[in-house]
Amino acid sequence: MIPFNKPYMTGNEIENISQAYLKKQLAGDGYFTNKCEYWLDRLTGTKKSLLTNSCTSALEIASILANIQKGDEIILPSFTFVSTANSFVIRGGKPVFVDIRKDTLNIDESLIEPAITDKTKAIIVVHYAGVACEMEKINSIAKKHNLLVIEDSAHGVCCYYKGLPLGSLGDFGCYSFHETKNLISGHGGALLINNSQYIDRAEIIRERGTNRKEFSEGKVDKYSWNDIGSSYMQGELVAAFLWAQLEAAKSINSKRIAIWNIYKEGFKGLEKKGVLRTPYVPTYCKHSGHIFYLILKDQKMRNSFISKMKEQSISCLFHYIPLHESSYAKKLNLDHNELPITKSISNRIVRLPLWLGIEDKLDYIITKAHEFIK
Numbered sequence: 117m118i119p120f121n122k123p124y125m126t127g128n129e130i131e132n133i134s135q136a137y138l139k140k141q142l143a144g145d146g147y148f149t150n151k152c153e154y155w156l157d158r159l160t161g162t163k164k165s166l167l168t169n170s171c172t173s174a175l176e177i178a179s180i181l182a183n184i185q186k187g188d189e190i191i192l193p194s195f196t197f198v199s200t201a202n203s204f205v206i207r208g209g210k211p212v213f214v215d216i217r218k219d220t221l222n223i224d225e226s227l228i229e230p231a232i233t234d235k236t237k238a239i240i241v242v243h244y245a246g247v248a249c250e251m252e253k254i255n256s257i258a259k260k261h262n263l264l265v266i267e268d269s270a271h272g273v274c275c276y277y278k279g280l281p282l283g284s285l286g287d288f289g290c291y292s293f294h295e296t297k298n299l300i301s302g303h304g305g306a307l308l309i310n311n312s313q314y315i316d317r318a319e320i321i322r323e324r325g326t327n328r329k330e331f332s333e334g335k336v337d338k339y340s341w342n343d344i345g346s347s348y349m350q351g352e353l354v355a356a357f358l359w360a361q362l363e364a365a366k367s368i369n370s371k372r373i374a375i376w377n378i379y380k381e382g383f384k385g386l387e388k389k390g391v392l393r394t395p396y397v398p399t400y401c402k403h404s405g406h407i408f409y410l411i412l413k414d415q416k417m418r419n420s421f422i423s424k425m426k427e428q429s430i431s432c433l434f435h436y437i438p439l440h441e442s443s444y445a446k447k448l449n450l451d452h453n454e455l456p457i458t459k460s461i462s463n464r465i466v467r468l469p470l471w472l473g474i475e476d477k478l479d480y481i482i483t484k485a486h487e488f489i490k
């Protein structure tokens with residue numbers, strides 16, 4: 117079976133982990149955490165990055181920093197992973213879903229303003245497949261209505277919008293290093309704080325609501341309960357693993373892009389004939405080859421494609437079940453407009469396997485795919 121995903125390891129992870137072991141640094145905020153955060157700061161120009169134990173945790177910290185209270189509304193796409201919504205719902209926030217653009221599958225910026233009410237607190241954008249949302253427009257809407265912008269940039273590490281790094285464009289940016297992403301640590305993430313007024317509070321929230329950070333810096337002689345918070349820190353052994361990945365980020369991403377380009381070229385003919393669609397990347401966006409998808413004619417075609425590929429030992433997947441159609445959203449009884457593009461895309465999209473090492477199987481995958489798409 118050709119798996120859908122296969123985590124890539126550089127080989128240096130284990131050496132870094134043994135260094136952390138020998139340093140007896142375990143809980144986090146040690147040598148490797150600092151190295152990773154410094155690297156992220158340099159990459160993105162953010163005011164401060166903080167490693168977290170997941171992108172979900174980074175989103176939750178952002179939700180606390182945004183001071184989301186019961187009944188506050190957040191605007192976001194329905195075509196996304198659960199955490200984009202749940203990190204705000206957990207604070208009492210009410211998701212207001214808007215539709216996505218047909219081309220990039222990102223939030224349709226022209227639908228944001230009509231969704232704003234006097235309860236709206238924040239706009240949560242998702243840079244799907246590391247292709248940027250229309251941030252100039254979105255930031256100007258946010259400024260006009262005094263809203264925060266939070267980037268779910270789980271797919272967007274090392275991706276750019278008009279030369280600017282994703283995750284550095286809103287008030288907060290959230291990265292994922294989950295093993296299914298490009299750069300991995302198992303379970304891991306980072307919060308990028310792009311507005312320095314939030315840094316101190318973010319560090320307290322990440323440390324279970326304590327000022328442990330000031331204590332370890334010798335600024336206070338005891339640390340205590342300062343605020344709400346939780347255990348959002350990335351463990352040091354995991355940061356040690358991550359450091360090996362960040363050092364290799366350039367080569368990992370360029371190999372993924374090369375695979376992505378082979379797929380893109382391989383389906384050009386069918387796309388020209390109008391049989392399917394491949395990902396669209398605006399010229400001013402730089403992605404990192406995280407996802408390669410096809411959009412087929414209809415749901416029936418998509419489902420039969422997945423099962424026929426499986427019979428040929430090729431594992432293809434689809435996502436997302438639109439959040440507004442999930443059983444939990446129904447329980448929340450959210451009212452929302454029709455989301456026709458979200459619905460249509462989620463019925464027709466299929467993702468092809470993409471991982472380092474798959475290169476010599478691409479011909480086979482593309483050939484088989486052609487047999488099943490007519």
Ligand SMILES: *Cc1c(COP(=O)(O)O)cnc(C)c1O
Pocket residue numbers: 169170171172173196197199200242268270271291292293294303304305
């Ligand atoms: C993977 C993912 C997340 C969650 O990341 P974790 O690190 O697993 O918490 C959030 N949003 C999107 C769009 C994702 O793809």
